[in-house]
Amino acid sequence: MQSDIKKLSLILLFAPFALWITLLIIIPHMGMVVLSLREKVAPRVYEFGFGNYIDFINEPIYWNTLLRTGSMSILVTFLALIIGFPIAYYIAKIAGKRSRGALFLLCLIPLWVSDLIRAFGWILLLRETGVVSSFLLWTGAVNQPIEFLYNDVTVVVGLVYTVILFMIVPLVSTLDGMDDAMIEAGYNLGGNGLTVLRRIIVPYAMPGIVSGCIVVFMLTAGSYLTPILLGGKNSSWFTEQIYDQFITRFNWESGAAFGFLLLAFTSIVVWLGLRLTGQTLANTVAKQ
């Protein structure tokens, strides 16, 4: 009786999750895989084969774009970590109890504006006739308008800005759980600022760092709007290739193959990253 109720509640609780997983994750991806394995041999005639993947390998532009997306995403993740960590540390450990909530909220404000609007905000600031360029002209620092858009630096800056929040949130929550006495003990036992950071704070925050990095990396590699709008035609972001295959060329088979490749590639990068830093996914759950 008791166990029946337990079983029932487990099923009821589990059902939405299972539905979500199957309907929105498993089935579409299976569809993608099946789709990507169809080769077009004549109009409306398809047969099974790896042609779409072979096309990808044979065309350097494609895999160059994928590698470029990957390395730039790693750079963005790294920058987000370097910039986000001190911010998170300040919010969690240095700011007073009252200002902490306000600061955290301040970090969340950009989320209230859509991606698109944020990207347009950057465009307003950085284009040739934009705020920054005009200001520099006005001060006389330069004598002709400068185009800040459409280069890699802008894309990276824009991406860091969009994703940094997802780095700060997990970091704040792990650092928040850290007893101040632990830091003081670090100093008391003879450590200097660097030792305490390296041996105590960072290892303690590792779960937050790992989960923040994974989320940020995945979000960056899969982002579309920011690189396209800020990087323009030559942003060469892999999602743009996928979009191109699906929408412009109407080549769904190859688009599906690309989508699957992106997923596989980012998963491998995450796995490699975990291996190289000696972390495991289980580490993303804080100790104790």
Place this chain on the structure above:
Amino acid sequence: MENQEAFDLECTGVSKEFGTVQAVDDVSFNIPSGSFFSILGPSGCGKTTLMRMIAGFENPSAGDIRIKGKSVLNTPPNKRNVKMVFQHLALFPMMNVYENIAYGLKCIGTDKATIEAKVRDVLDRISLPDVAEREIHQLSGGQKQRIAIARCMVLDPDVLLLDEPLGALDLKLREAMKIELKLLQHQFNTTFIYITHDQSEALVMSDHVAIMNEGRFEQIGRPEELYHKPTTAFVAGFVGDSNRWSGKVVALNGDRVQITTDAGQALWCPQRAAAPLSVGQSADVFIRPEFIQAVRKGAQTGAAGQENAIEGRVDSVLFNGANSRVLVRGPSGELIEADVVVTGGTDDLRAGDDVRLDWPVAQSMCFAT
């Protein structure tokens, strides 16, 4: 000339204000090498603040702190040879026991072989030789305690500070750790400064105890001194149990004073040599339960009655083996505690009995208020 080297720690006129809060107020004391010194005081009296100043986490607003004769006011916390056991121990959960203990040694650049030897040695000394590879969460409360101490002792500190380290343990373990701590202190022969608000901890373990109240030291002395010769009313009330009456000095008679309590009871006390009382002053009288003799009224006693006596009726008997007490309701309705021997025989006092309480003048204590 004073021998400066004899003291591990000297504080002179140390004060600390937080805004308008005077957390520590003009505290001075010296701690001789190798002693167990406790600071005992009620919650919020500034004990932790004092300790944090010694460790270097707060700067005193005034005064000087010297360790081994050298002022440390301008020394950062990580350069002071004062180690601290935190209230919740603050062991590093991401390191195992070995790494926790080795941390401090690595910070001062000790080579690997020496670290290994020292860690093994200190683990032996705290009698936990086999836990080096354990994770912190695999240790029991008492083991964590000892690791926290070992982590400090391996660095050979001049002074070890302990901030209520037994606070998080359950009662049974606390009793055991009290003795253990004392033994560890003997073994390492290092000066321990132990902070607590539990007087039994302080009295049992310490060579010297300082009683702290509202940021000031009320009295420093050996545990038995504090118990039997308190110098202030606060100490008399805070250390040990005592009965207390408020009253006025009505007469002086050589080395005695007579005080009439607010309820009109006349009590004799010894005059205080240090701060003599004068007629008309208001004063508090303290008497400890173990000095009060409770006798059933009309019963024949061998000993002659003492000078101080109060009559009352037993309200209840608190049986606790050798520490049994009676609560007696005095003439003005106050409850007076007195130690009694409960044998289980027919002579035992029972609730409702009329009794006479008496005690020697020499054992009462009075303080001007």
